[in-house]
Amino acid sequence: QVQLVESGGGLVQAGGSLRLSCAASGRTFSGYVMAWFQQAPGKEREFVAAITSSGARTGYADSVKGRFTISRDNAKNTVYLQMNSLKPEDTAVYYCAGRIGADVVRTDRNYKYWGQGTQVTVSS
Numbered sequence: 001q002v003q004l005v006e007s008g009g010g011l012v013q014a015g016g017s018l019r020l021s022c023a024a025s026g027r028t029f030s031g032y033v034m035a036w037f038q039q040a041p042g043k044e045r046e047f048v049a050a051i052t053s054s055g056a057r058t059g060y061a062d063s064v065k066g067r068f069t070i071s072r073d074n075a076k077n078t079v080y081l082q083m084n085s086l087k088p089e090d091t092a093v094y095y096c097a098g099r100i101g102a103d104v105v106r107t108d109r110n111y112k113y114w115g116q117g118t119q120v121t122v123s124s
Helices: none
Strands: 002-007 010-013 018-026 032-039 046-051 058-060 068-073 078-083 092-100 118-123
Touching: 002 092, 018 032, 018 092, 018 118, 032 068, 032 078, 046 068, 046 078, 058 068
Parallel strands: 010 118
Antiparallel strands: 002 018, 018 078, 032 046, 032 092, 046 058, 068 078, 092 118
């Protein structure tokens, strides 16, 4: 079992930056593909970014490519999402997710472990 706890959300003005963190505990974190998803009010949960267990490969949604960066520190059992040039449409609850596997996967049903979410609000 893996427990995931997100932090770093908050209120920021458009054009600003935030860094989200997801701390993992439990079984071997370094063997998990990790991802971030977002869910805005009234919308379905959407893929944001994912990173393979070694960090060698990443994937991004088109809407965040060039603005967001996913990274991980396996020594600290933590995955990060650096969010720059934030837009009001980035406002959502951001969830950290994990799965055993080797590939970047963009569908939420393939992830077994989930955090409780952290709110990001971008004002215009």
